[in-house]
Every structure is written in structure tokens, then in C-alpha cells.
Amino acid sequence: MLSNGAASNPVNPFEQEENMSDIQNDNQQAESQSCGCSQVDQEKRNFLIATSAVGALGCAAVAVPFVKSMTPSERAKAAGAPVEVDISKIEPGTMMTAEWRGKPVWIINRTEEMTAELAQHDGQLSDPASDVTSQQPAYCKNEGRSIKPNLAVIVGICTHLGCSPSGKLQKGGDMGDGWTGGFFCPCHGSKFDLAGRVFKGSPAPINLVVPPHKYLSENLLLIGVDTEEKA
Known part of the structure; x- marks a missing residue:
């Protein structure tokens, strides 16, 4: 128990x-x-x-x-810098293309006949006296829109919508019998004479741009600097 x-x-x-x-x-x-x-x-x-x-x-x-x-990069600085162009090899009646600020710039060596023709068609132009002053420097407000009578310096961009016209420097040809030489924009049909002045009836409202430029010597052109400015 x-x-x-x-x-x-x-x-x-x-x-x-x-x-x-x-x-x-x-x-x-x-x-x-x-x-x-x-x-x-x-x-x-x-x-x-x-x-x-x-x-x-x-x-x-x-x-x-x-x-x-x-x-800004050095390349960007260079793109806006003046450009020297050797023009010694441009034969009379021909042209060459340079580049300035990413734009094509034409240098045309006009013959005496070509320069004489510039005074013959003022009535067909929208602004024969280059009164739109924004399109060229004051020292190029003349019949040839140039410093030298034979040499024209023109930005090759149409003032309509920015296409690049083609050079039709010689008389007639595919431009017809009345054509005295100049530039034709294939995009919308604008026509310009050998001074870059626009013909009436063209879609482009104003003349082509003449950039600031000066001659450093007989055969050396500087684009991007006015004649009174230092390079």
C-alpha cells in the first residue's frame, strides 16, 4: 500500500x-x-x-x-569656325562646293557673259535688288551679290523647304530656251539665277543666302567672316 x-x-x-x-x-x-x-x-x-x-x-x-x-566639344567648335577654301582650280563657267557649319556653300566662277546676263532679267525676279537684307551682307547688296564680279558665294539650300538645288549654269539645256543659267530645286521647282536671286512664281519666297566671307588672297577664300572682321 x-x-x-x-x-x-x-x-x-x-x-x-x-x-x-x-x-x-x-x-x-x-x-x-x-x-x-x-x-x-x-x-x-x-x-x-x-x-x-x-x-x-x-x-x-x-x-x-x-x-x-x-x-562644347572641339568638333562642335570647329563646325562653327570659318572655313578656308582654295579657289584656284575653279574654271570659268564652273562651280565647286565647300562646307560651312554643316551647309553646302557654292563658289561659282561666272564668265563675263554670265555676269552680263544678270542685268537682263530683273523683271522676272522677286527681289532683284536684294532688298531682303537678311539674305546677304551689306557689301554683297549689288547686282551680282558678290565681292568680286565673277565670283559668287552662295549657301546651297533652297529658301522654300531646305532642299539643295542643282546647278544649271549653262543656257538652255533641259531648262528650256529662255534659261540663262542658275539653279533649280527639284523638290518643288524653285528657280534662282546665277546670283542666287529667286524667279517669280517659285515656291521659294526669298533669295538664297550669301554667307559672310572675305578673300585672304587671290586664290584663298574665307567663309564665315565678314570683310571688315579679323579671321
Whole structure:
């Protein structure tokens, strides 16, 4: 017989096993939640790192062009610089093309007959006296729109929509019997004489541009600087 002090409640083995199972489940659930939280936190950290890196790259990408825009390249400076052209090989009645500021510039060596023809068709021109002063320097506001009677310097861009006209320097030909020489724009049919003056009825509203220029010598032309300016 057991004494009263040693007496105890009987233990149910099935209940004990069930309690142990519940404890294990609780531990597994806690571990799972802990792992889940850890994984979420890590994903957040990865996301923040990635977005920060992208943001830094974006700022750098924006900053580089901005800095470049503040410091023009040597090529950009050169594009706006005056251009020296050797004109010694332009035969009378022909022309050559130079480039200034990315634009074609024609240098035409007009014959005496060509220069004489310039005075014969004023009535057919929209602005024979070159009254639109923005189209040529003051020293080229004359019949030939030039410094020298035989040499014309003209920007080869149509004043209608910016096409480049073709040189039709000789009389007649595919331009017809009344053609005395000049330039024809194939885009919309504008016609200009050998001084770059536009004919009436052309889509182009004004004469071709004569750029600032000067002669450094008999055979050396400088485009981009006026005659009174220093090179």
C-alpha cells in the first residue's frame, strides 16, 4: 500500500504523446514564421539595393550629357569656325562646293557673259535688288551679290523647304530656251539665277543666302567672316 504522501494522479500515455506533438507543431510554426519574416526582410533589402543602384546609374547618365552640353566639344567648335577654301582650280563657267557649319556653300566662277546676263532679267525676279537684307551682307547688296564680279558665294539650300538645288549654269539645256543659267530645286521647282536671286512664281519666297566671307588672297577664300572682321 502507498502512503497518502506518495499518492499521485495516474499519467495517460496517449495524452502525454498528444501534448508533445502540439509542442513540436508550435515550434515548427514559429520557425516557419521566423524564416518567412527573414526571407521577406532579405527580399526588401535586395530590392532597396537594386533600386538604389539603378537610381545612381540614372543620375550618372543624366549628369554626363548635361556636363557635355556645358562644355562644347572641339568638333562642335570647329563646325562653327570659318572655313578656308582654295579657289584656284575653279574654271570659268564652273562651280565647286565647300562646307560651312554643316551647309553646302557654292563658289561659282561666272564668265563675263554670265555676269552680263544678270542685268537682263530683273523683271522676272522677286527681289532683284536684294532688298531682303537678311539674305546677304551689306557689301554683297549689288547686282551680282558678290565681292568680286565673277565670283559668287552662295549657301546651297533652297529658301522654300531646305532642299539643295542643282546647278544649271549653262543656257538652255533641259531648262528650256529662255534659261540663262542658275539653279533649280527639284523638290518643288524653285528657280534662282546665277546670283542666287529667286524667279517669280517659285515656291521659294526669298533669295538664297550669301554667307559672310572675305578673300585672304587671290586664290584663298574665307567663309564665315565678314570683310571688315579679323579671321
